Amino acid sequence: MSRGMRNHRSKGPSKGSGRPARHERPQPGPGAPAGAKARPPTPANPPAPETPPARRDSVEEIARENRRDRPPVEWPQGARPGFRAPVILEVEPGADYALLDSGDGEKLERYGPLSIRRPENQAIWPRRLPAALWEGADAVFTGDTDEEGTGRWRFPREPLGETWPMRQDGLPYLGRFTSFRHVGVFPEQAVHWRFMTDAISRELANSGRPVRVLNLFGYTGLASLLAARAGAEVTHVDASKRAIGWARENAELAGLSDRPIRWICEDAVRYAEREARRGSAYEIVLLDPPKFGRGPKGEVWQLFEDLPHLLVLMRRLLSDRPLALVLTAYSIRSSFYSLSALMGEAMRGLGGTVESGELVIREEGADARLLSTSLFSRWVSA
Known part of the structure; x- marks a missing residue:
């Protein structure tokens, strides 16, 4: 029920209320003065007041409430990074x-x-x-x-069964049949995963400093596990308790349960806001948000409305020597140029390059075609 609407209670007496029947005149009680009007007898069990129905906010109302106390986005200053587009990343x-x-x-x-x-x-x-x-x-x-x-x-x-054994670059995991037609992995993301693990390996070889990875909307954990296997310290965040359970199961299967991975079941925006207040920092950030989603406490995610705020938060969470920020977007009415412009504004003053385009999968065999799966934009430091 929307705000401002009133509850309408039923009119007239309810059945069995103890009120006199129609045409029946009640008599004055003993000791009443002459001519006094009789009152109807008090019901022995008066009806309980009706409980108004629980108020049910619409998705839009919940989303507005989520954003009510959110400060305006403070866009960074400085020169925009270099720009490269279109970049078409193929999965063979x-x-x-x-x-x-x-x-x-x-x-x-x-x-x-x-x-x-x-x-x-x-x-x-x-x-x-x-x-x-x-x-x-x-x-x-x-x-x-x-x-x-x-x-x-x-x-x-x-x-x-619900699951079957799979591998990704030698890392074992479980494929999974879900009611939303997904199978626990988005294969087109493999190009981003290899880009990430290559960056981790180079940094560890060149500087030896720790590489911290934040994986928001982490799903069943393949990116987190591949990053951990490459030597990174990983924070994996997803709003679905079930997805977190699947990711932990994959970690067990891959023999990576002892690696430094933090598994966080929380709304991505709420977690990022808290991390920014703490002053946390990461060298690599992965963002793979849905077009629409819900947090564990009823929070609402709407990509066009919430992404600018989240992307600027990600800028604040990058360390003083960051490596990359990778954004992928599925099933939206937009273009990679829009994502690129947004990424460019969020990364002002950092140098580096914004690469934007599409993730595509090449068919097997002769006369193959390319199937476009998603848009992406990523900032890279060098």
Whole structure:
């Protein structure tokens, strides 16, 4: 119920209230003066007052409330970094993952030993491979084709469990069938992960100083685990308790439970605000936010409204010798030029270069096409 609306209670007596029946005249009690009017008897059990329904704020109201006490964004001063765009980062087919085919609003992928078929709104072209290969998929997602829609998995060949073993650059983890058509990993992010681990390795070899990585919207933890394996100290933040559990499970499987990883279940903006007040610092920041999301305490995330505030907070969290800040955006009506302009304003005075473009996956085989998955913008120090 929105603010200012009143509760409307039912009019008239309720059934069984003890009030006299219609046309029945109550009589004066003993000792009453002559001519006194009789009062209806007091009910033995008067009805309890109605409890007004709980007020339910809309998503927009919750979002406005989240931002009510937020100070205006204080944009940094100084020269903007260098600019390079468009940069197209390609994921090639390999032993761990391959995009087998795409078209007619779907994609056919190979994750380790399994072939998986699921919706893909970008694939508006025809398929290349025969229908029999599509029909022979091990797992097929059916249901809502929206990016955040829900549905279920069908296993035409044999029943499969919720998880199956996978690898990423030699690191073992569990693929996972979710009701939102995702499988626990976004393979196009591999190009960012290799960029990050290369930067960590170079810095450790050249300076020997610790490299601290902040992974916001960390999901099932592959970026965090790859960073930790490369030698970084990692803070992994996600608003989903279940996703944090999956990430810890992957850490166990990868033999990295003893590495310096902090697992934080919290709203990303709230955590970043608190870290900025503490004066915390990181050499590398990864941002992989959804278009819309909710925090563990009902917080609302809306990318266009909240990203400028969060990106400036990330600037404050970069150390005095930072290496990179990487931002990826999915399913938004925008362009990488918009992300680049935003990144350029947030990184004023730091030097370096802003690289912006698209993450794409190349199909396997001859006459391959490129499937665009997301936009990105990243600041690099050199």
